[in-house]
Amino acid sequence: MxxxxxxxxxxxxxxxxxxxxxxxxxxxxxxxxRVTQPDDEIRGKLRGIYAEDAAMLIAVGQTVATEFATIAAANNYWR
Amino acid sequence: MxxxxxxxxxxxxxxxxxxxxxxxxxxxxxxxxRVTQPDDEIRGKLRGIYAEDAAMLIAVGQTVATEFATIAAANNYWR
Amino acid sequence: MxxxxxxxxxxxxxxxxxxxxxxxxxxxxxxxxRVTQPDDEIRGKLRGIYAEDAAMLIAVGQTVATEFATIAAANNYWR
Amino acid sequence: MxxxxxxxxxxxxxxxxxxxxxxxxxxxxxxxxRVTQPDDEIRGKLRGIYAEDAAMLIAVGQTVATEFATIAAANNYWR
Amino acid sequence: MxxxxxxxxxxxxxxxxxxxxxxxxxxxxxxxxRVTQPDDEIRGKLRGIYAEDAAMLIAVGQTVATEFATIAAANNYWR
Amino acid sequence: MxxxxxxxxxxxxxxxxxxxxxxxxxxxxxxxxRVTQPDDEIRGKLRGIYAEDAAMLIAVGQTVATEFATIAAANNYWR
Structure with missing residues (x-):
């Protein structure tokens, strides 16, 4: 990396x-x-896997929710 | 996406x-x-899977809890 | 839903x-x-599964802990 | 329950x-x-399972960490 | 315990x-x-398992991150 | 360690x-x-595993998101 x-x-x-x-x-x-797996081809292959796997899609959602919590706080929740 | x-x-x-x-x-x-898996048909199929899988339903609940934490803070907990 | x-x-x-x-x-x-799986019969069946599965019970505990964090903050921790 | x-x-x-x-x-x-699985005998059996399973022990640790975060905030971190 | x-x-x-x-x-x-599995020998055996398992090592990292969040807040982030 | x-x-x-x-x-x-698995060779081998596993890459992302939340708060979100 x-x-x-x-x-x-x-x-x-x-x-x-x-x-x-x-x-x-x-x-x-x-x-x-991307920084953990810099190879575009491998990432493309893995994306095809998680995009059709219910459990992994839910896990993606969990990560996005966590990132968003930080961003929302940074922006004072756009109040 | x-x-x-x-x-x-x-x-x-x-x-x-x-x-x-x-x-x-x-x-x-x-x-x-939806943004991670834009294909309606595939999402529909995956929904049928996680909606009948106890572990995945619990994981959905975890994600919703995390999203809600942010929303609740944004609204000062509706106090 | x-x-x-x-x-x-x-x-x-x-x-x-x-x-x-x-x-x-x-x-x-x-x-x-319930809102993700509205069918009472299926939920009842799934409950029987996770209530006897150690890993799923721990995951339920994680979700409850996350929900409670929000509620506790909303109530100023009942100080 | x-x-x-x-x-x-x-x-x-x-x-x-x-x-x-x-x-x-x-x-x-x-x-x-306990409230999710009120049967003492089943819980005892499940405890024997997760206490010897590395992944489940780590998951228990994650839940305790989450609960503790709330309690620590409630106590102003005992400063 | x-x-x-x-x-x-x-x-x-x-x-x-x-x-x-x-x-x-x-x-x-x-x-x-340790408090969940007090037997030193069993813990030693389990440590050997998770220390060579990528998924479990990542999970350990998640728990440490959660504990650290609380400690960092307690210390006002050592600002 | x-x-x-x-x-x-x-x-x-x-x-x-x-x-x-x-x-x-x-x-x-x-x-x-690293502190949990100090052996460079084993870590190198495990890295090869998780870098090609979609679920583990997502889990890495979850941990990084959690660490970042603490760092962002420490820096007042670089506002």
Whole structure:
């Protein structure tokens, strides 16, 4: 792993809207996987696996929920 | 995945009541799965699987609990 | 799923005591499962499975702990 | 399940010390399992299973950590 | 289980540095497992299992992360 | 395990940017695994396993998300 790869698009947790915060959460979750498995072909193959596996899709949802909790707090919940 | 798909209905975490906050948590959890697996037919098939699997139903509950924690904080717990 | 089903008894996170807060956490966790699997017979069958499975019982405990964290914060920890 | 069973010993999250808070976390985690599986004999059998299973012991630790987070916050971290 | 066994070394969440806080998190996670499985020989055997299992090592990391979150908050993040 | 091994690079949770905070989260997650399994060869072998396993990659992402939540809070979300 090269630590210089982008892990947080825009290098900020601040977003204009909850929707954008949610998109950031999804991207951050994906970038962790990319940095752990940098091979595009392998990741593509694994994506085909988890996208058709109910338990793994639920686990993806759990991770996104956790990332989003941080982003939402950073943005004072866009109140 | 198209990032332009709706991830948070109403683009807000603020709801009038805890019940509505809980409904939002459930919807947000589902929308993560939808964006990760956009094929309606496959999702329908997977839903039939997790809806009859005790461990997966518990995992769904864990994700909803995590989403709800964020929404509840955003709404100052509807105090 | 009909979004009109009750997801939070009393539509409030505020309870008089920690014990009542804990009971609410358990109920909320169950209601998520109910809304995801509305068929009483299937749920009854699944309950028989997870109630005799150590790993699933631990997972139920994890979900209840997460729900309770939110309820406890809502009640300022009943200090 | 009878909702009248004790779920939180002392009906309070406040403890004198971190050690007592940790003991409370462990008890709360156990009481969730007890209320979900009230049969003493079955629980005893399941305990024998998870106490010798590395993955389940780790999962127990995760639940206790989550319960403790709430109790520690309730006690202002015993600062 | 005897509740009198030590669950938190020093009976405090306050540490001088993040490093010490992290060490405490690891110890606390281990002590939960010890109190759940008090037999040294069995724990030793189980340690040999999870230390060579990728999924279990990741799960250990999740628990340590959760314990550390509490300790870090207790110490105001050593700011 | 020797407690003297480095668990938090720089012995601080404070970073200049979210990107650096994310890198720290990843390092902290890895150091927990290193201290639990100090053998470089075994860890290398296990890394080859989880890097090609979709479920384990998702679990790695969950742990990183949890570590990052703490780091983000420590840095007041780099607001």
């Amino acid at each position: 090269s630590e210089s790869v982008q892990l947080i698009p825009g290098n900020s947790l601040i977003t204009a809207t909850p929707q954008e915060g949610r998109e950031l959460a999804i991207k951050m979750a994906r970038l962790t996987i | 198209s990032e332009s798909v709706q991830l948070i209905p109403g683009n807000s975490l603020i709801t009038a009541t805890p019940q509505e906050g809980r409904e939002l948590a459930i919807k947000m959890a589902r929308l993560t799965i | 009909s979004e009109s089903v009750q997801l939070i008894p009393g539509n409030s996170l505020i309870t008089a005591t920690p014990q009542e807060g804990r009971e609410l956490a358990i109920k909320m966790a169950r209601l998520t499962i | 009878s909702e009248s069973v004790q779920l939180i010993p002392g009906n309070s999250l406040i403890t004198a010390t971190p050690q007592e808070g940790r003991e409370l976390a462990i008890k709360m985690a156990r009481l969730t399992i | 005897s509740e009198s066994v030590q669950l938190i070394p020093g009976n405090s969440l306050i540490t001088a540095t993040p490093q010490e806080g992290r060490e405490l998190a690891i110890k606390m996670a281990r002590l939960t497992i | 020797s407690e003297s091994v480095q668990l938090i690079p720089g012995n601080s949770l404070i970073t200049a940017t979210p990107q650096e905070g994310r890198e720290l989260a990843i390092k902290m997650a890895r150091l927990t695994i």
